[in-house]
Amino acid sequence: MSEVIVVTSGKGGVGKTTTSANIGTGLALRGKRVVIIDADIGLRNLDVVMGLENRIIYDLVQVIEGQCRLKQALVRDKRYEGLYLLPAAQTRDKDCITPEQMKKLCNSIKSEGFDYIIIDCPAGIEQGFKNAIAAANKAIVVTTPEIAAVRDADRIIAMLEANEIMDTTLVLNRIRVSMVARNEMMNLSDVEEILAVETLGVIPDDDSIVTSTNKGEPAVAIENSLAGKAYRNIVSRILGEQVPLLELVPPAPTPFLSRIFGWFTKGKG
Amino acid sequence: MYENSGNIARDRLKYLILKDRVSCTNETIDMIKYDVLKTISNYIDVDNINSQIFIEQNDNKPLLIFKVPIK
Numbered sequence: 001m002s003e004v005i006v007v008t009s010g011k012g013g014v015g016k017t018t019t020s021a022n023i024g025t026g027l028a029l030r031g032k033r034v035v036i037i038d039a040d041i042g043l044r045n046l047d048v049v050m051g052l053e054n055r056i057i058y059d060l061v062q063v064i065e066g067q068c069r070l071k072q073a074l075v076r077d078k079r080y081e082g083l084y085l086l087p088a089a090q091t092r093d094k095d096c097i098t099p100e101q102m103k104k105l106c107n108s109i110k111s112e113g114f115d116y117i118i119i120d121c122p123a124g125i126e127q128g129f130k131n132a133i134a135a136a137n138k139a140i141v142v143t144t145p146e147i148a149a150v151r152d153a154d155r156i157i158a159m160l161e162a163n164e165i166m167d168t169t170l171v172l173n174r175i176r177v178s179m180v181a182r183n184e185m186m187n188l189s190d191v192e193e194i195l196a197v198e199t200l201g202v203i204p205d206d207d208s209i210v211t212s213t214n215k216g217e218p219a220v221a222i223e224n225s226l227a228g229k230a231y232r233n234i235v236s237r238i239l240g241e242q243v244p245l246l247e248l249v250p251p252a253p254t255p256f257l258s259r260i261f262g263w264f265t266k267g268k269g
Numbered sequence: 270m271y272e273n274s275g276n277i278a279r280d281r282l283k284y285l286i287l288k289d290r291v292s293c294t295n296e297t298i299d300m301i302k303y304d305v306l307k308t309i310s311n312y313i314d315v316d317n318i319n320s321q322i323f324i325e326q327n328d329n330k331p332l333l334i335f336k337v338p339i340k
Contacts, residue, residue, distance in 0.1 A: 147278050147285065150282055150286075151282060154290070155289065158290075179275070180275070183275040184274050185274075186275050186278050190282075194279075194282060194283060194286055
């Protein structure tokens with residue numbers, strides 16, 4: 001039985017595509033057969049994040065319109081066994097497919113024996129969003145600790161419920177630990193309290209996401225990347241394992257500073 | 270009192286989301302207030318001027334609160 005998970009957020013630029021690529025790749029690294037669908041028709045990007053942009057021949061719209069077979073359009077990621085990308089069309093727009101067609105497409109992917117279908121949803125709440133969620137039985141809402149992003153996430157969660165997607169979890173992305181420590185950024189419990197959905201994971205704001213995206217290699221595959229570890233934990237939770245949330249601690253102060261800190265904390269245990 | 274911006278963000282966001290969820294304009298609130306006070310006044314003497322109506326978050330559900338002082 002395959003699972004169809006849509007990665008969505010409402011607001012753009014919070015990390016949907018990065019999250020889709022990392023979760024999909026992470027599941028493949030755990031031996032699952034995975035298709036990641038780029039549902040952002042007209043603004044295709046997932047292929048670039050995954051480093052597969054030079055391998056695209058056909059796209060999702062061409063499969064739906066019957067110009068090619070599904071198998072011809074699926075781009076196999078040679079680095080990770082079992083990982084496939086179904087790219088978006090770049091020269092079409094979101095209105096050229098319907099939710100019904102999306103459901104049909106996902107059903108034919110399911111019948112190929114894949115374990116997971118991850119759908120990278122476009123920003124916004126219009127047709128592209130409706131297409132992307134049509135076939136999903138689970139949703140992952142990505143947000144950052146900013147007012148605009150959380151507000152949009154709240155709207156999206158309500159819309160997912162209205163569309164009878166009841167299994168929705170939260171990924172809080174781009175946490176800047178030192179800012180949270182100074183209480184200059186909302187923390188997970190602030191966001192959790194407001195959105196009232198279960199947390200799937202927290203991702204620190206990490207340079208390795210930038211460098212890995214530059215290279216087209218998802219961070220989840222990089223052993224010493226902190227964000228990569230956060231994504232590996234998320235993958236484990238998707239697979240039903242109990243993994244504690246990544247403990248995000250601010251970088252240790254320099255020896256000189258820690259000496260000063262020591263003066264204040266001495267005797268307090 | 271100095272307040273950290275993280276707390277400011279949280280409070281602004283809470284209020285914003287509350288208004289989004291209730292989708293209630295200030296005019297609507299005023300109309301509700303007027304109607305409720307009129308109804309209560311049919312039975313007891315209340316202090317219209319110092320009455321307050323506001324929406325609060327309670328267990329993640331918006332709560333409509335009236336404060337109506339009795340004369």
